[in-house]
Amino acid sequence: MTTTHPHTAAPARPSMPARIASRAGGGLLRLLLVLTGLLWLTPTVGLLLSSLRDRSDIAASGWWQVFVHPAQLTTSSYSTLFHNSKVTHSLLTTALITVPATVLVIVIGALAGYAFAWLDFPGRDGWFMVVVGLLVVPVQVALIPVAKLFNALGIFETTLGVVLFHTAFGLPFAVFLLRNFFAEIPRELLEAARLDGAGELRLFTRVVLPLGGPAIASLGIFQFLWVWNDMLVALIFADSGNPPITVALQQQVRQFGDNVDILASGAFLSMVIPLAVFFAFQRQFVSGVMAGAVK
Amino acid sequence: MASTTQGTRVTRTRKARGALGTRPWAAACFLLPALALLGALVVYPIGYSVYRSLFDASGHGFVGLGNYHEVFSDDRIRTALKNNVIWVVVAPTVATALGLIFAVLTERVRWGTAFKLVVFMPMAISMLAAGIIFRLVYEQNPDRGVANAVWVGIHDTFASPAPYPGARPRPNADLAASGGGAYTTRAAARAGTPVLLPLVAVKPEDVNGAHQAAPAKAVPGKVTGTVWMDFTRGGGGTPGRIDPGEKALAGLKVEAVKGGTAIASATTAADGTFTLPASADGARLRLPAANFASAYGGVDWLGPSLVTPSIIGAYIWMWAGFAMVLIAAGLAGVPRELLEAARVDGANEWQVFRRVTVPLLAPVLAVVVVTLMINVLKIFDLVYIIAPGSSLHDANVLALQLYQSSFGTDVNQGVGSAIAVFLLLLVLPVMYVNLRRIRREREQRR
Numbered sequence: 058m059t060t061t062h063p064h065t066a067a068p069a070r071p072s073m074p075a076r077i078a079s080r081a082g083g084g085l086l087r088l089l090l091v092l093t094g095l096l097w098l099t100p101t102v103g104l105l106l107s108s109l110r111d112r113s114d115i116a117a118s119g120w121w122q123v124f125v126h127p128a129q130l131t132t133s134s135y136s137t138l139f140h141n142s143k144v145t146h147s148l149l150t151t152a153l154i155t156v157p158a159t160v161l162v163i164v165i166g167a168l169a170g171y172a173f174a175w176l177d178f179p180g181r182d183g184w185f186m187v188v189v190g191l192l193v194v195p196v197q198v199a200l201i202p203v204a205k206l207f208n209a210l211g212i213f214e215t216t217l218g219v220v221l222f223h224t225a226f227g228l229p230f231a232v233f234l235l236r237n238f239f240a241e242i243p244r245e246l247l248e249a250a251r252l253d254g255a256g257e258l259r260l261f262t263r264v265v266l267p268l269g270g271p272a273i274a275s276l277g278i279f280q281f282l283w284v285w286n287d288m289l290v291a292l293i294f295a296d297s298g299n300p301p302i303t304v305a306l307q308q309q310v311r312q313f314g315d316n317v318d319i320l321a322s323g324a325f326l327s328m329v330i331p332l333a334v335f336f337a338f339q340r341q342f343v344s345g346v347m348a349g350a351v352k
Numbered sequence: 353m354a355s356t357t358q359g360t361r362v363t364r365t366r367k368a369r370g371a372l373g374t375r376p377w378a379a380a381c382f383l384l385p386a387l388a389l390l391g392a393l394v395v396y397p398i399g400y401s402v403y404r405s406l407f408d409a410s411g412h413g414f415v416g417l418g419n420y421h422e423v424f425s426d427d428r429i430r431t432a433l434k435n436n437v438i439w440v441v442v443a444p445t446v447a448t449a450l451g452l453i454f455a456v457l458t459e460r461v462r463w464g465t466a467f468k469l470v471v472f473m474p475m476a477i478s479m480l481a482a483g484i485i486f487r488l489v490y491e492q493n494p495d496r497g498v499a500n501a502v503w504v505g506i507h508d509t510f511a512s513p514a515p516y517p518g519a520r521p522r523p524n525a526d527l528a529a530s531g532g533g534a535y536t537t538r539a540a541a542r543a544g545t546p547v548l549l550p551l552v553a554v555k556p557e558d559v560n561g562a563h564q565a566a567p568a569k570a571v572p573g574k575v576t577g578t579v580w581m582d583f584t585r586g587g588g589g590t591p592g593r594i595d596p597g598e599k600a601l602a603g604l605k606v607e608a609v610k611g612g613t614a615i616a617s618a619t620t621a622a623d624g625t626f627t628l629p630a631s632a633d634g635a636r637l638r639l640p641a642a643n644f645a646s647a648y649g650g651v652d653w654l655g656p657s658l659v660t661p662s663i664i665g666a667y668i669w670m671w672a673g674f675a676m677v678l679i680a681a682g683l684a685g686v687p688r689e690l691l692e693a694a695r696v697d698g699a700n701e702w703q704v705f706r707r708v709t710v711p712l713l714a715p716v717l718a719v720v721v722v723t724l725m726i727n728v729l730k731i732f733d734l735v736y737i738i739a740p741g742s743s744l745h746d747a748n749v750l751a752l753q754l755y756q757s758s759f760g761t762d763v764n765q766g767v768g769s770a771i772a773v774f775l776l777l778l779v780l781p782v783m784y785v786n787l788r789r790i791r792r793e794r795e796q797r798r
Contacts, residue, residue: 086460086461087461090461090464090467093467093471094470097474099489100486100488100498100669101474103485103488103498104481118496119495119498119501120488120498121501165385166386168382168383168385169383169386169387172379172382176378176379176382177376178376182794184387185790186790188386189786189790190783190786190787191390192783193779193782193786194394194779195726195730195775195776195779196730197730197751197772198397198398199393199401200758201400201401201404201768201769201772202397202400202401203397204759206393206396221389221393224389225389225394226393226394228386228389228390232386257378257382282476287478288480288732289755292755293755293759303478306480306484307480310487310737317488320484321484321488324480324485331476331477332476334476342476346674346677347677347678347681
């Protein structure tokens with residue numbers, strides 16, 4: 058969506074029948090796209106409208122009935138949800154996991170990315186290859202060993218543990234993305250700062266980080282959504298008594314029919330922040346997704 | 353100053369980007385946090401998983417490759433393997449194909465960006481939320497689940513639904529069940545003598561707005577009669593008689609049967625009356641089962657046989673946008689002149705697409721398919737949330753089995769580790785390709 062480009066090529070004027078055919082084809086194409094777009098929107102709209110009906114209405118009929126009976130619309134599911142302290146707490150827990158895991162990945166990834174891009178040390182390329190190799194390691198490989206490790210350290214089922222896990226698994230991508238971006242910084246800028254007497258840390262915070270803004274933004278958005286939306290890692294490593302929103306809702310799914318009001322409104326609530334981030338930072342998200350296509 | 357620039361040039365040719373005069377310990381400080389975390393939480397676990405996969409459930413008895421043998425022989429894990437193969441083959445292919453179609457089609461539409469936004473949006477939400485969304489979509493009851501509502505709607509357009517499901521004759525009426533859900537009169541019908549066929553147990557919504565039933569007129573030489581709902585709201589009324597307020601059952605099929613075969617048939621009018629030709633004289637009247645069949649219930653999306661394709665559908669809803677965006681970016685890089693040249697040479701749009709666009713996009717398509725394959729290999733949340741308990745076994749996938757073997761009810765972390773190592777082995781080729789690509793890029797830069 059950020060890749061729109063002017064359609065400048067002007068082909069030779071086609072014959073009359075060809076023009077009519079292409080006009081009709083264009084109309085058909087448009088119709089097809091509109092229908093596909095509606096098809097893609099329907100599931101989400103279904104969730105939203107379900108969350109705005111009460112439980113007995115959901116049990117009795119489909120969400121599309123609100124188009125016939127708009128009086129069914131109510132925010133009762135949401136008020137039930139907000140009066141349920143477990144859910145409000147779980148949103149807080151999600152934030153307490155997501156924000157540190159995002160900040161840590163940026164900071165630690167930027168430090169390492171800078172070192173790989175600009176510092177000289179033995180085995181630099183080899184170490185970087187190791188990090189790139191780790192890009193595709195599935196989280197599943199680490200579940201059992203890290204659970205044991207965290208148990209031994211006393212941080213199993215704590216927010217800290219979840220944050221550390223997400224940070225570690227976000228790092229290969231962070232280092233890969235930021236090293237490549239930092240490597241494009243003009244050498245003259247760094248040398249000028251060095252001549253001005255800037256130390257290693259100053260160079261990093263005053264020159265490299267500000268110039269790395271776009272890449273850091275992409276990485277941040279990507280990691281934020283990744284961690285916010287995670288369920289598996291939280292299912293194992295988070296405190297099951299005070300879980301993030303994904304796990305809190307997952308605990309209700311086995312009695313889907315009985316909890317459908319809470320689940321619909323809770324699921325929609327859990328989507329609000331990712332969707333807001335997505336719409337506000339589309340461009341950064343897309344470039345993050347593109348850079349992450351190797352992951 | 354001049355010497356500095358020259359020095360830079362020398363360094364550049366010798367090494368891609370040399371030191372800025374840093375000491376190794378500074379580099380170590382910058383790298384330490386990343387390497388420590390990666391070492392402890394990614395690299396060490398790989399080693400431990402390999403080691404752990406060689407031991408039994410208790411973690412003490414060495415079993416060699418026994419756990420791997422179990423992965424390929426245990427019925428439940430084999431179901432998971434089979435499903436994973438289906439996932440890896442179907443999901444990336446369909447998502448990429450759709451992404452390609454969307455990317456190409458939206459290129460020429462002014463509001464293509466809006467369309468892309470709609471299709472790409474599901475990427476931003478969690479698999480848990482998508483799972484709940486699709487639990488609602490795949491709800492079995494066509495009154496609640498939109499997938500079945502549409503499916504039943506289409507089905508009923510082509511095979512019209514029974515007008516009065518569940519209706520049956522009034523007890524003591526001259527109508528007996530004649531097998532298969534049909535009802536037949538005991539007495540033979542006579543031309544010129546109207547027949548009364550009273551039914552009950554009609555669903556109120558099926559007679560909403562129906563007319564008052566009317567007694568059929570006696571027509572010489574024709575068999576006539578009335579089918580109606582022999583039930584007066586609020587009580588009263590005489591069984592077997594058309595009382596005021598009793599509703600006609602229109603659109604119902606009535607057959608005249610002689611010797612077991614239907615010789616004539618009619619459909620009741622708005623006032624419930626029907627007229628059969630003279631040939632029906634002496635025949636018995638049958639109300640065929642098609643009038644009363646219970647409504648078509650739609651597809652059991654989340655039942656054992658369809659659960660995996662249904663969940664793959666949800667996945668494609670989430671990830672087709674990813675394929676579309678990457679392919680659209682690739683498409684923007686395709687030289688316009690090549691396409692125009694092909695068009696000038698007389699190629700039609702399909703030929704241009706097939707012979708020029710797709711080959712030029714091949715590298716992008718490969719990246720998209722491989723990325724999706726890695727992603728699908730680890731699919732967990734969607735299956736865990738969408739599959740109801742009754743078909744969870746049928747929807748099983750490796751990552752779900754790994755979770756259950758490692759932390760679920762019947763824990764065997766030896767088997768869990770073996771599955772984890774197996775998953776890692778499957779992504780090793782991609783790791784190799786990534787590394788080779790990076791190395792090539794660096795050598796080109798040198």
